[in-house]
């Protein structure tokens with residue numbers, strides 16, 4: 001890794017009009033994380049010594065999000081959108097006081113990998129004054145073209161609107177990511193004018209200025225998918241698809257089996273252990289960890305939950321925030337768990353709502369059990385002791401504690417604590433009338449015949 005100090009400047013001042021959204025564009029999520037978050041994560045993964053973020057006026061949300069993700073970031077406001085060079089200039093106080101490399105990233109380009117940034121830095125280490133991340137565009141329309149020599153030297157970047165017919169044939173395009181190792185980048189920015197088709201200050205003009213000063217410019221290539229920029233919700237979905245494919249790939253390389261990977265959705269922070277099997281149609285919201293050997297059956301939805309070693313969950317299970325399953329826990333179909341810990345070997349195999357509390361080791365929760373945790377004003381806890389057995393269709397009205405090894409008779413509404421080892425039942429005594437059914441049938445058959453006669 002390069003020894004030169006690195007500052008990364010993230011441009012996030014764009015209005016993002018085409019998103020048609022009240023949320024600033026860079027706050028839209030990919031894999032459950034704002035695009036801005038992905039780019040700041042990349043800056044950190046690239047061991048940036050300083051991070052600067054350029055936002056537009058009235059973008060306090062973006063500023064605060066940037067500071068929450070990268071607390072040391074320096075945030076600058078670009079007053080008017082006069083072009084990418086003008087945007088970078090907004091960060092001039094940072095740039096002018098920085099001795100070292102500067103890399104410019106766009107906050108709406110969330111899929112770049114740390115490896116690629118490392119290659120840009122290696123290119124600077126090898127003597128380039130500016131290194132531009134380029135890609136071969138399937139459709140180069142709208143992109144700046146990289147004008148190169150046969151030996152790969154970069155001469156200039158020509159914006160689409162300023163390009164000649166000949167230059168428009170070029171498919172090698174500018175991703176927007178540029179790395180600089182120049183003595184006075186602020187001075188370079190000052191020399192950029194706006195005499196071009198758009199009347200904007202183009203950062204891309206820096207290439208020719210640096211070369212005129214005797215610096216060398218180089219291109220580093222990457223796949224087009226990595227530099228996909230998001231302008232509309234259609235591209236947001238494209239970015240999501242690329243992100244998901246990467247994650248699925250990584251999870252499998254890390255030792256999990258995905259039977260139908262294209263149907264499993266991960267978040268940026270999902271952690272999946274080894275020898276985990278995931279059946280089709282599973283959605284991992286933010287903050288989910290799955291330990292080794294767990295099995296996730298089809299059609300589950302998880303969010304801020306933990307699944308312990310060897311646990312089996314689903315099909316059709318929902319783990320909500322604060323669900324914590326210990327080793328070898330079993331959660332079956334149509335079971336919802338929220339803010340509750342299931343200790344080792346406990347089970348809720350069918351149709352249950354378990355919210356707020358704790359289920360002891362090896363306890364068994366029967367079908368149809370509801371933890372009545374909410375009285376319309378407050379949430380209360382249900383605590384189930386080790387080895388307790390809760391019969392089917394029981395309502396446990398919290399706050400309530402069921403002692404170790406206790407039994408709850410099916411269909412009970414339990415609102416008082418149950419001591420260890422007891423049986424608690426809450427139901428009317430069953431009545432039985434011998435021979436009643438036969439008499440009833442005879443009577444009704446006669447009645448029906450009479451009615452038919454009229």
Ligand code: UD1
Nearest residue numbers: 011013014081082083084087106143144174175176202203
């Ligand atoms: C830019 C590049 C082009 C490249 C393309 C890749 C320039 C002149 N052109 O073109 O070579 O192929 O990106 O997508 O750099 N921004 C600001 N303030 C501004 C203008 C832009 O913060 O005043 C930010 C935007 O939010 C965006 C990024 O800079 O994140 C790029 O701006 P945009 O106007 O989309 O540049 P392009 O014309 O697409």
Ligand code: CA
Nearest residue numbers: 176229230231
């Ligand atoms: Ca753009």
